[in-house]
Amino acid sequence: MRVVLADLRVVGGYGSRLQPFSRVTAVISYLKKQFHDVPSVHMAYMAAILTRGGHEVAWTRDELAEGDVALVLSSLVDYRNETSWADRMRARGVAVGFVGITASKMPDLFAAHCDFILDGEPEAGVMRLAQGETLRGIVRSEQVNDLDSLPFPRWDLINENHRLRQGIKWSSRPLGGGFPLLASRGCPEHCTYCPHRILAGYRTRSIANIGDELERLCDQVRRPYVIFRDPLFSEQRDRCFELCDEIQARDLTLTFEAETRLDRLDVELLDKLYAAGLRAMSFGVESLDPATLRKSGRRPIPQAHQRTIIEHCRKKGIVTAAFYVLGFLQDDWQSIAATIDYATDLGSTFAQFKILTPYPGTPMFKQLEPLLVEHDWEKFDGYTPTFKHPNLSESELRFLLGAAYTRFYMRPSYLANFLKIKNSAVRELVSRLDRRVNARHSMNEIADFSRPVTC
Numbered sequence: 001m002r003v004v005l006a007d008l009r010v011v012g013g014y015g016s017r018l019q020p021f022s023r024v025t026a027v028i029s030y031l032k033k034q035f036h037d038v039p040s041v042h043m044a045y046m047a048a049i050l051t052r053g054g055h056e057v058a059w060t061r062d063e064l065a066e067g068d069v070a071l072v073l074s075s076l077v078d079y080r081n082e083t084s085w086a087d088r089m090r091a092r093g094v095a096v097g098f099v100g101i102t103a104s105k106m107p108d109l110f111a112a113h114c115d116f117i118l119d120g121e122p123e124a125g126v127m128r129l130a131q132g133e134t135l136r137g138i139v140r141s142e143q144v145n146d147l148d149s150l151p152f153p154r155w156d157l158i159n160e161n162h163r164l165r166q167g168i169k170w171s172s173r174p175l176g177g178g179f180p181l182l183a184s185r186g187c188p189e190h191c192t193y194c195p196h197r198i199l200a201g202y203r204t205r206s207i208a209n210i211g212d213e214l215e216r217l218c219d220q221v222r223r224p225y226v227i228f229r230d231p232l233f234s235e236q237r238d239r240c241f242e243l244c245d246e247i248q249a250r251d252l253t254l255t256f257e258a259e260t261r262l263d264r265l266d267v268e269l270l271d272k273l274y275a276a277g278l279r280a281m282s283f284g285v286e287s288l289d290p291a292t293l294r295k296s297g298r299r300p301i302p303q304a305h306q307r308t309i310i311e312h313c314r315k316k317g318i319v320t321a322a323f324y325v326l327g328f329l330q331d332d333w334q335s336i337a338a339t340i341d342y343a344t345d346l347g348s349t350f351a352q353f354k355i356l357t358p359y360p361g362t363p364m365f366k367q368l369e370p371l372l373v374e375h376d377w378e379k380f381d382g383y384t385p386t387f388k389h390p391n392l393s394e395s396e397l398r399f400l401l402g403a404a405y406t407r408f409y410m411r412p413s414y415l416a417n418f419l420k421i422k423n424s425a426v427r428e429l430v431s432r433l434d435r436r437v438n439a440r441h442s443m444n445e446i447a448d449f450s451r452p453v454t455c
């Protein structure tokens, strides 16, 4: 059997899409495409399972391809393109199945355009397909509990494997991405807005098994850049130490990035991770207000700890990326302004601001469903207001989102962090300049918002 794996150019989960609405967001949107357009690790797992079963695999990011079955990675923000692609493949006589969280949680969007949907993490369902089963309708694909039993992802079957993966001086992540790797899956936390915890439970791989995968990558590629896609990479501190020891014991030359919570990091652990190759770390800060976070099931992290970790990363030269969510139900203009000020003051290398989006399947979706005003699912892109906020209009939310990006990226200390400048005299000068630039931003914002804002 020949199976076409279709990863139609949207990264991860429900997908997010920043439609530029200012010069700053246009630049960010462009850079995201250059550095964040990495292929899905689940596609590479499926390729491994199918080839292990003796099947031929073709991989595509847009073109139609010959095959007996096509497996399409589903998303919310691009589902029309995906279903149209599926229709064209079926017109050629190819059976089509959708996989991923969107098809699992919103099968009605896809059902008329496919032969089957794998509901859950796709690997178990793909094993049934590889064993010759004909799949029809909604097929429950149970989570694989023994993650070590899975074959390693087959990146060599991904066409873009040859793309440039060399690091450049001012960014840890190479152009063309790196190699995604899942050392664990799911998340044991309970943030009610988060889609990463709703498809399957939290599980980990053994350190030896991860070490084997890393060693194989190092055999295939010189100095690979590994993107740990675990939602909560350092959930188990001891395990992180063991992984670092494993990397060093095997003498693996690689660099990597990971995502976690800041309270799952400390100075000693960061030093250990850095020695093993950590060069970038991303984490959610989400909101400045602890009460708002608690209302969304998120455990707040003391500000002092956040500052300590980011300062230590800066000293070590580890790139940091902080995520913020604007428009929690408890938010108003002042609280969002305070979160934006905190983001610039905290001084991570990068910041990502999004508007609270109720994703189907999350507890937050149930809570906000009566308030939904947006009914085009492709607009659930993380940057568009989708529900009637009790304290802020759509225009205000969009304005604050734009202001967040401008204030964060259009300030001298962003450039200093980006260029990893550590000299204290220069940094002092830069923070004085920041204050002047901020005053200018305030004047511009007052002028801009006094004009009618369209949405």
Ligand code: SF4
Pocket: 187, 188, 189, 190, 191, 194, 195, 196, 197, 231, 232, 261, 284, 298
């Ligand atoms: S800690 Fe992160 S990954 Fe885990 S539930 Fe919260 S937002 Fe999601």
